Amino acid sequence: MADPASILERAHREDYGRIVATLIRVLGGDFAAAEEVVQEAFTAALAQWPREGVPREPSAWLMRAARNKAVDRARRSARLDARVSELEAVARVEQALAPLPDGDAWPAAPDDSLRLLFTCCHPALSGEAQVALALRCLCGLTTEEIARAFLVSPATLAQRLVRAQRKIRAARIPYVVPEPEALAERTQGVLHTLYLVFSEGYAATEGPALLRVDLCEEALRLVRLARSLLPEAPEVASLRALMLLHHSRRRARFAEDGGLVLLDRQDRALWDREQVAEGLAELEAALALGARGAYTVQAAIAALHAQAPRAEDTDWAQIAALYGRLSVLTPGPVVALNQAAAVAMARGPEHGLALVDDLEASGRLADYHLLPAARADLLRRLGRRAEAVAAYRRALALVRTEPERRFLEARLREVSEA
Amino acid sequence: MKYMLLIYENEKVEEALSEAELQQVMTEHFTFAEAIQKSGNFISGEELAPTAASTTVRIRDGKRLTTDGPFAETREQLGGFYLVEARDLDEAIGMASRIPTARTGSIEVRPIREYIPPQD
Numbered sequence: 001m002a003d004p005a006s007i008l009e010r011a012h013r014e015d016y017g018r019i020v021a022t023l024i025r026v027l028g029g030d031f032a033a034a035e036e037v038v039q040e041a042f043t044a045a046l047a048q049w050p051r052e053g054v055p056r057e058p059s060a061w062l063m064r065a066a067r068n069k070a071v072d073r074a075r076r077s078a079r080l081d082a083r084v085s086e087l088e089a090v091a092r093v094e095q096a097l098a099p100l101p102d103g104d105a106w107p108a109a110p111d112d113s114l115r116l117l118f119t120c121c122h123p124a125l126s127g128e129a130q131v132a133l134a135l136r137c138l139c140g141l142t143t144e145e146i147a148r149a150f151l152v153s154p155a156t157l158a159q160r161l162v163r164a165q166r167k168i169r170a171a172r173i174p175y176v177v178p179e180p181e182a183l184a185e186r187t188q189g190v191l192h193t194l195y196l197v198f199s200e201g202y203a204a205t206e207g208p209a210l211l212r213v214d215l216c217e218e219a220l221r222l223v224r225l226a227r228s229l230l231p232e233a234p235e236v237a238s239l240r241a242l243m244l245l246h247h248s249r250r251r252a253r254f255a256e257d258g259g260l261v262l263l264d265r266q267d268r269a270l271w272d273r274e275q276v277a278e279g280l281a282e283l284e285a286a287l288a289l290g291a292r293g294a295y296t297v298q299a300a301i302a303a304l305h306a307q308a309p310r311a312e313d314t315d316w317a318q319i320a321a322l323y324g325r326l327s328v329l330t331p332g333p334v335v336a337l338n339q340a341a342a343v344a345m346a347r348g349p350e351h352g353l354a355l356v357d358d359l360e361a362s363g364r365l366a367d368y369h370l371l372p373a374a375r376a377d378l379l380r381r382l383g384r385r386a387e388a389v390a391a392y393r394r395a396l397a398l399v400r401t402e403p404e405r406r407f408l409e410a411r412l413r414e415v416s417e418a
Numbered sequence: 419m420k421y422m423l424l425i426y427e428n429e430k431v432e433e434a435l436s437e438a439e440l441q442q443v444m445t446e447h448f449t450f451a452e453a454i455q456k457s458g459n460f461i462s463g464e465e466l467a468p469t470a471a472s473t474t475v476r477i478r479d480g481k482r483l484t485t486d487g488p489f490a491e492t493r494e495q496l497g498g499f500y501l502v503e504a505r506d507l508d509e510a511i512g513m514a515s516r517i518p519t520a521r522t523g524s525i526e527v528r529p530i531r532e533y534i535p536p537q538d
Contacts, residue, residue, distance in 0.1 A: 124527075171529045174506035
């Protein structure tokens with residue numbers, strides 16, 4: 001039999017979020033109190049399970065324990081507050097969460113998880129706070145883990161969480177699933193937050209990659225949860241497809257020395273085929289649900305890459321067309337830059353270079369290292385080596401992450417030595 | 419719970435409106451106010467005179483300092499408010515987005531602090 005500690009650890013990973021989700025509702029929307037009672041339940045398990053054996057239904061045991069702690073808590077605070085009768089306070093908790101006989105599995109409460117998802121991603125909270133709350137409450141990450149992932153001090157992160165919880169209380173952000181007329185808009189907000197988590201993990205904007213919690217994995221867990229809770233929402237399927245297709249390349253994205261390997265030079269045998277297949281199936285599902293938004297287009301681009309057996313088999317014409325579509329849906333310099341790169345592949349580097357030059361002239365990406373990097377690459381392919389060297393140097397002056405720096409240095413060496 | 423819906427707009431935008439446009443905005447305000455009166459959410463609401471009529475008072479070291487204009491120069495100025503009763507922030511946000519100025523300026527949704535009465 002597996003040891004109690006590892007079973008408990010797995011239960012924490014898998015059940016923390018949904019137990020907290022239910023307890024927040026039971027405790028009238030009090031996030032801090034809910035986290036406290038759930039943590040007490042896990043602490044009790046840590047003491048009891050090694051002594052008395054692991055219960056048959058660990059997650060039901062934990063839920064039951066958390067419920068009992070919530071009842072205790074309601075009783076204690078009613079004693080301190082003359083306006084609330086102890087009986088009423090206890091009854092309120094007991095009614096909000098009916099008990100189950102010992103040993104039974106605890107039924108899933110998808111509505112509670114959905115409430116938690118929408119409340120963590122409420123647009124009245126800052127993006128940073130939304131991400132922190134989601135990782136903390138839904139994924140069960142500790143404050144220290146989240147702080148490390150975002151390269152801020154644990155004190156800063158803790159304060160961010162406290163502020164968010166205070167705002168939820170003071171402004172009375174409701175612990176509900178949004179009304180049908182607001183659901184689509186609010187779902188977009190949820191997706192944006194999950195996308196932030198993923199892209200933070202994917203790009204790792206600064207510093208060494210090794211110290212970071214795998215935010216991509218956490219984002220995938222969250223989007224899978226969202227997908228199961230909102231099965232009819234097309235863009236949720238698209239975002240999940242997008243994440244899966246990008247994540248499938250993770251083993252091929254870095255060389256042994258930690259340097260970044262771009263798509264065209266990646267060893268495609270290292271791509272996670274299972275994840276590719278799952279991503280393609282999700283994209284199919286999204287399209288069948290009528291998805292046509294920005295995440296769908298991005299997923300479609302990733303799918304075209306995933307389906308090319310070799311880099312030279314890539315359908316660049318279609319990718320360039322999809323970037324054209326994306327630049328209508330979400331206009332912006334980064335999309336324009338990607339479009340230029342795709343056009344260069346589809347029609348020749350000189351066509352891409354013309355677009356990159358337009359972008360540079362617009363001044364919209366003045367401090368973005370990928371602009372000179374893209375320019376350098378196109379100049380290199382056109383055989384304009386001196387200009388390419390200058391552009392790589394400019395990109396190196398702007399780059400912020402170590403793997404990208406190594407990548408650019410390697411390219412600069414190639415061009416200088418050729 | 420009570421929320422103050424604070425209406426901010428660049429005064430120059432309103433000054434630039436034609437008589438007919440101004441009339442249109444006022445009509446929309448009346449329609450909105452009437453709707454939230456009917457639904458029982460309305461507590462009060464006023465339009466403020468322009469900041470040109472505003473005076474700021476401070477007491478420093480026991481001395482009164484009176485200055486012309488609003489407390490802070492900002493791009494958008496507080497031009498009016500609705501005080502409403504709402505179930506929660508979502509309902510208050512829903513009301514705020516129906517205020518005509520939401521399309522041209524911004525509405526700040528600010529909860530009114532609730533004091534728990536002392537127990538005896």
